[in-house]
Amino acid sequence: MFKNYLKTAFRSLKRNKGFTAINILGLALGLTACLLIVLYVVNELSFDRYNTKADRIYRVNEDLKLGNNSVQYAVCMPPLAQTLKTDFPEVENAVRLKNAYSIHVKKGSENILEYRVAFADPSLFDVFTLPMINGNASTALKEPNSIVITETTALKYFNSTNVVGKSLVINDQGGFKVTGVIKDVPKTSHFNFDFFISMSSFPDSKSDKWLRSDYNTYVLFRKGADPKKLEAQFPAFLRKYSAGEMQSDMKMSIDDFEKGGSYFRMNLIPLTDIHLHSNISGELGANSSAQYIYIFSAIALFILLIACVNFMNLSTARSANRAREVGVRKVLGSSRGNLVIQFLAESNMITLVSTIIALFATYALLPAFNQLAGKEISIGLGTFAWLLPASLLIILIVGFMAGSYPALFLSGFQPVNVLKGKLSAGFKGGNLRNFLVVFQFSISIFLIIGTLVIYNQLNYIQSKNLGYNRNQVLVIKNAYELNTHSQTFKQEVKQLPGVSDATLSGYLPTGQARNTSIFYKEAGTTDQKNAIFPQTWSIDEDYIKTLGMKMIAGREFSTSMATDSSALIINETAARFLGMSNPVGKLLYQSVDGNHEHVKAYQIVGVVKDFHFNSLHENIAPVIMRFNYDNGNVSVRVNSSNLPALVNQIKSKWSSLTSAHFEYSFMDQDFEATYRSEQRIGQIFIVFTSLAILIACLGLFGLAAYAAEQRTKEIGIRKVLGASVSVIVGLLTKDFLKLILVAIVISTPLAWYFMHKWLQDFAYRVNIHWYTVAIAAVTAMLIAFITISFQSIKAALTNPVKSLKNE
Amino acid sequence: MIKITDLEKFYRTEEVETIALNKLSMEVRKGEFVAIMGPSGCGKSTLLNILGMLDDPDAGSYIFNDTEVAHFNERKRADLRKHNIGFVFQSFNLIDELTVFENVELPLIYTGVAASERVKRVEAVLDKMQIMHRRNHYPQQLSGGQQQRVAIARAVVNNPKLILADEPTGNLDSSNGNEVMELLTDLNEQGTTIIMVTHSEHDARYSHRIIRLLDGHTVMENIMI
Ligand SMILES: Nc1ncnc2c1ncn2[C@@H]1O[C@H](COP(=O)(O)OP(=O)(O)O)[C@@H](O)[C@H]1O
């Protein structure tokens, strides 16, 4: 019996090639999109789970509120890890990581700049699962100047992984000994380093200060320990260790500190939450956001739904042609159950074929998708372990979802009715079909609006006036290599034709260097009401004009003013935080070396117009600029038609002063990099939305074809009676366009609501304009119209003699 | 074999109520060949559908083989139908996706006959209908007369006690029509009860008895022999 079902199903599918092709293609397309998104989501959710102890590892975060500012840090105090380990028995182990940002590693005569470098405590390998290929994991990071490298790095520098005992020259200093080679850190790790240098090589790591935060600190709990219980003990713990320092350095007790509304807290975040739920200061890498996981999962589901709806629609539309078959089978003794199984066999067969196609397509498209998403997802044996059962489940679920309605609908035909020749009863079930078309197009229009809003917002970010000019600025990344020659270098570069200005400072709007410190409005007080906790940047006299910032009051720093060593330029936000409407000339105070006995007075000499230096998700923070020497970067404003030549000239100046590698980039590229993940998300969104719309149109195309086929005779008669082509096209198109109109009415408010919510996440954002919605509506209408009219025109142009004979 | 008494069937469409069968009573004995005639719309097909248990009456009694079936539900009717009744339609109603062989095999599948037995029985009946050489063709590849022979083969493959034919020659030319009538006569002579709706006096002459309907009521019965 079952063989008969399959046979009939197969023949029926073969006979209706167009229908089958549309169904299989639509479903395969939908499933492919779905699978790609699922792979993406699974990849995002798998972050840090490679650690066998992942469920017991937590990172300690710090919350600091001082006066008006509150900041969250992913980094903690230097002695925290060790102290937690000794004070709390439930803490099995703890490890600190400190981002070393960049080092130069010598290979032959070349100095290679490496960015993925961290200092790490010896316990690193007890906490994280980073298998060692060569070397002793328990001792590798003990001694100063020990270094553990990844497999790839070992191959890069030594052409071998058997290199324990060899040495590396780092920043032109010899004596770093390779004590271990580990497997590459998995791509699904929230930190990704190639070099782990022993923490003991970094003297600062022995600091016992409790009022500073610069070490990423991870805690491994004993089995069964409750992290909540430890968290509850944090306030007392912090009080115990930091009270003394607060008294001696800030001249106040913790109670006084907290009375002012300030606080200083610690909390724990599970290791596996970091990638999707943490985006705070001092992260070891760029994390993602759970929000995007939700959005993408929703899109995947939408696409699958649209594909299923196509299936249902086309199947029920086809019921006209199947009705007689159902009638005959019933007359011959088929029960309704038999028929349901038959139709389900058919739909499952389509789903099976579609899924197989989708699996291959996913495999083929994965490299392109990886490129788009900036991922390195691969399908391995481990993937198949869940992918195959999941595919089977998808086949069954989609097969049943898509097949059940036609199955129940068709099997319910009364043989007397359908055999009477009332075959036109086939376009029955039209209400449900209308509903489904509306549903599909509501989703499509929703996605179009979503895409437009995201696109607008990304565009806005690109083109927003940021308060500085990022174009035509060349940034030399490693200016610190110049040591004492950096001033000379800057002055020489300024002389070059094609260079309009240059500034020496590591604090750039697009850079990573950030520093915060406390200023008070009054001397000799530690009242937080008087405090401001701004970004504190060291800049030179050329900074403002090189970066194209605008002064709105006062003046820039000047070398000719001897007093400028105690002058400040603040941004508008800082002025607002300080509550000063006319700040120029006012004084701010800061303790020297963290000691409140020694206070230095600064005078505000200028106010710079606000400029963006964080992501546009965040509001602009207060910035106070000091006239101070910092040689982190040299930024050069260029103005030349022959950029490569100019870069070469700058490079030769560089080479005359240092042997170090010349590292540079352009500021606008650095800016783009900040929003790369957002742009990626936007692109992925656009791609999948287009797919969703394409699939919906495929369904509409098929439906229009059937509607036209159903009405072949009617169209023939109308033409014989004198109807024009346009009248007939209108007749066939009108019904569908009405449905699209309903979909527009339903989806636009929903889309507006959700996109409005999405935008709330940006401190700086576009509005959703009426024309955004209008564009989406018109686009949907147009696409639908083109799809339908293709069929309608074909039907309308058919010779009526042919269609009438067809009966 | 069949005894109906005061059978009624109404069709309600919005405001209009059509009485398709109006207190119709009749009897068909085992082995009879009955023709039903009457003007278009007088209720012939309605009657045949009720006799074939494809439809149920609104009132009256229908006794089939000594069982009252008027109140049977769909499942019971389907069960009774597939074992006892074969149908032949004016428009053949073959399934386009299935070959001649598979079309004929279908009733056997639904009654749960084993595969090897099915092959035997289908081949036997195709032989009898002289379309064995077309067993692997699809319905569209056959002439009307051949299609109707396949339909008759399908109707009889289960050895039904009753064959209901609704204008079986309506779509055929006269020579093909006569062939079909000969086949039905043969079947009748082998003991199968046949009730046939027809518009053709010529075809009706093959039967033992003609029941004439007018507006859902018997107006006359002619005994042919
Ligand atoms: N499904 C239906 N709905 C409404 N009226 C019907 C239906 N089927 C048949 N009729 C009406 O019942 C009457 C008998 O129909 P039918 O038995 O098909 O006649 P015929 O003798 O031509 O086979 C006709 O008047 C017809 O219009």
Ligand SMILES: [Mg+2]
């Ligand atoms: Mg009739």
